[in-house]
Amino acid sequence: MESMRLLSGNEMPVVGLGTWPLKGDQCKKVLKEALGLGYTHIDTAWIYDNHREIGEYLQDTQVSRGDLFITSKIGKDYVSYDDTMVQIDEILTDLQMDYVDLLLIHWPSDSVPMEETFRAFNEIHAAGKALSVGVSNFSVDQMEQANALSNAPVCVNQIKYHPSHEQREVLHWCQQRDTIVTAYSPLGKDRILDDPILGEIAGNHEKTAAHVCLKWLRQLGMIVIPKASSREHLEANLEVFDWNLSEEEMSRISAMYDA
Numbered sequence: 001m002e003s004m005r006l007l008s009g010n011e012m013p014v015v016g017l018g019t020w021p022l023k024g025d026q027c028k029k030v031l032k033e034a035l036g037l038g039y040t041h042i043d044t045a046w047i048y049d050n051h052r053e054i055g056e057y058l059q060d061t062q063v064s065r066g067d068l069f070i071t072s073k074i075g076k077d078y079v080s081y082d083d084t085m086v087q088i089d090e091i092l093t094d095l096q097m098d099y100v101d102l103l104l105i106h107w108p109s110d111s112v113p114m115e116e117t118f119r120a121f122n123e124i125h126a127a128g129k130a131l132s133v134g135v136s137n138f139s140v141d142q143m144e145q146a147n148a149l150s151n152a153p154v155c156v157n158q159i160k161y162h163p164s165h166e167q168r169e170v171l172h173w174c175q176q177r178d179t180i181v182t183a184y185s186p187l188g189k190d191r192i193l194d195d196p197i198l199g200e201i202a203g204n205h206e207k208t209a210a211h212v213c214l215k216w217l218r219q220l221g222m223i224v225i226p227k228a229s230s231r232e233h234l235e236a237n238l239e240v241f242d243w244n245l246s247e248e249e250m251s252r253i254s255a256m257y258d259a
């Protein structure tokens with residue numbers, strides 16, 4: 001799988017498996033299909049409450065840790081120094097891992113100063129419990145603050161991004177600084193897939209509207225983490241490599257947000 005180099009120097013596969021709200025046996029079943037199809041990048045979070053099943057499944061299959069890219073996130077209400085330090089250990093215990101590839105602050109906090117969270121993140125990174133660090137749902141102002149507080153590069157901002165929900169200012173800011181943007185809900189939670197413009201463009205390439213969303217995000221330079229539970233969807237979401245949208249098609253999709 002193609003990957004992008006993070007500011008930390010680590011490589012992040014460009015398509016990951018979103019795992020919210022997969023749990024229990026269904027989560028393990030989807031992981032089995034996904035890994036079999038070639039997914040190595042798994043996106044989870046403390047709040048998704050599925051670390052234990054992910055850890056168990058990966059242990060059972062004895063997949064090599066070095067072949068995986070695991071992102072997790074510290075929950076919004078646990079970003080104090082003490083809570084963050086406790087939560088990373090819970091995450092690693094449940095995942096049965098010594099480190100996550102990428103640890104994110106899931107949401108900016110209204111109540112806890114960011115300094116506190118980054119004091120913890122700096123220690124977690126120095127201890128090798130997170131190979132790379134980043135944030136999620138951060139605005140430009142919050143990204144500036146985060147960069148000033150983090151000892152390690154803030155490698156990723158994971159934000160909601162799909163044709164009906166753009167965040168151009170923060171995308172531009174991140175890309176100017178080589179901070180990778182990961183698009184979550186890249187299919188608009190499947191609510192935008194019957195859009196006629198996406199359908200027409202999909203028809204030009206004998207693809208689906210889902211393919212078009214993912215390809216558009218990839219061509220804008222983002223990593224994508226679609227959640228899928230059927231084999232058909234998992235397989236389809238990897239079909240973003242050997243074809244391209246034209247500039248005109250890219251612009252038509254971007255115009256959907258302005259309409």
Ligand SMILES: NC(=O)c1ccc[n+]([C@@H]2O[C@H](COP(=O)([O-])OP(=O)(O)OC[C@H]3O[C@@H](n4cnc5c(N)ncnc54)[C@H](OP(=O)(O)O)[C@@H]3O)[C@@H](O)[C@H]2O)c1
Nearest residue numbers: 018019020184185186187188189190210226227228229233
């Ligand atoms: N950082 C954050 O705050 C945050 C917030 C939300 C989500 N996330 C992450 O982002 C991931 C993805 O976002 P999301 O789950 O909100 O939405 P999404 O990936 O945009 O959409 C998921 C929906 O699309 C369907 N789908 C998947 N592939 C498809 C395909 N090829 N054709 C048609 N339908 C398809 C899925 O159906 P099936 O399941 O039936 O296959 C599911 O109903 C989450 O799982 C999570 O890891 C992060």
